[in-house]
Amino acid sequence: MRSRGNPRPARGADPVRGGAMASRGFRHRRIGAFASAALFLLSCSREPPRITDADVVVAKVNGAPVTLQELKAEIASIQGLSPSAVSKGTAPEVSQALRRLVERSMVLQEGVRQGISVTESELEEEVKRYRSDFPPGGLEKTLLQQGIGMDEWRSRMRQSLLYRKSAEAVAGRLAEVTEEEVRRAWRERPRRTSPPEQILVRQLMFDTEESALRVRERILAGDSPDKAVLKGSGEGPAPAIADLGYLSREDLPRELSGELFALPAGGASRVVRRDKSVSIFLVEGRRESREESFEEAAPQIREELLRAKREEGFRGWMEGEMARADVKIQEAILAELTEGKR
Template sequence: MPLLPACRPKGEAPVARIAGEPVTRAEFEAYLESFPDKGGASGLHPDPVSRAVRADRLAEYIERRLFLREAGKQGIRISDEELAARIGALFPSGPSGPSGANGSSGGQSELEAALAARGMPLEEWKRRVREDLLIERLIARAGEGGADVTEEQSRTYFSARPDLFRRPEQFTVRQIVVADQPLADQLVRRVKEGASFEILAREHSIGPEAAAGGLMGTFSRGDLPPAFEEAIGSLKPRQTSGVVKTEFGYHVFKLDGRVPGGMPRFGDVRQKARDLAAGEKREAVFQKWKKNLLESAHVEILDPSLRP
């Protein structure tokens, strides 16, 4: 049985060092306890999968400590109001302040019950939420240098990544669904004879869109079940399909129209291209900054079982 942090012998060897500062096993195990899977099996002989998971968790923990230390160096602060706003967004019915959302202790909230089941005090959870906010602000600041993107860079990005901008073909479709095939066959004949598909849908369809004249909506390839798309695929606008049997009943489809796919003009997606290019540029700037931070910290993994 693994020792609890409070029961571990004093002076035990650290699992890692960050710029000469030790990361104790107790600290690392406490971090693992915040995850539902506890980071995998503990003990002297963890299985290979668990060892890999624990190694990843240690890398995350070291990165988190470095980020928090850097946030402190840069003077980044999170106010109590900002913390309360984040907690309120995460759990509208949960406590947002030291004594709850309304400043009174009240009964145990759903949040507190969930934390209790994991053995995490509410104040400890709030501390971690504050740390998350600090790290978010630090990361945003670190990537600020990538926010500026020129028109030329946006155009280059648009040309280089057509997969992100190409529009798929879209089609608008209606359906009538009934419980038996004879009625479905009869409705197909009536539509071919000139009856209104929309009126027949309102009168006979058992589908949820019956009141809207059978209008299902506008879809792209792959949005609907294969049997539906096979029946719709060869239709021209305003044409009606034959009967398609599914577990829900007998369907008849009408194609209202198609919008061909293809590449839009740059001018139509200028802002999207700029936003995507800026996002990738910010990420590249941040990754370079993080690499420098990790290298300058002189991180040492001392426990061989926790090395990547």
């Protein structure tokens, strides 16, 4: 008889290997349970990603997003504040800021169509120009106070340059000025004098009023300025002499211009006391004004006409683009941003 107990394993079975496999299967299940629990705990402890103003889209212009960060920065520009200080704006401010951003987006989109870009050298030149208005480290300090990082500021600078180049490209192809238009404008404009009337002035500066009066008397008596200075100074110090060159009425103090321009060439002014100094001004030559010729006036006239035509053409282009643009606005976000609205 077969003894009772554990049944014999089936033919071909390996009891040791079978137990090991069972044990390993248990370990796999146990490790899997631990991993699931760890992942669950990790997912519970992880905070949701923080949404910033740069992530919030307030409008789309032909599919291109306009962010809340951009809108707040534009409102700050209108209010004359730093972007970090702005949380809301009046209804007109919000409306004006959004319109600016929509128009800017359309100009930038046109720039992309025309293949316009900003090179690194152009960006660096613009950054250098801005830095020149600040002492060393002053730009970084100002940006820090406004809550703007250097990378963000450079990005804004690049966008500003790109907008400028794109706008110039749009306006440039819409404007042309002919020679006849320039001549007609020249005939219709008041005649200008070029250059304005000028006098050649020399200033004699004395230690005392008595020395100045003696020299002036000798000049009025017919002595040359050099001879008058030599005789009139006596044993005292010679006056300091400054050649001021050709000056217009606008270059001189108001109290002197009328007197000096009334003098003939070779004339001497009265003795003038200014800032603890005593002076005589000599008029040594004169340049009369004359009418500006067409050749002299043409470059400025052409530029003025071209600027006006570009502005008019750009406005017309923008009106047409605004009429055709697909603009979608998140009104609820704008309402929250507007003062006095809930």
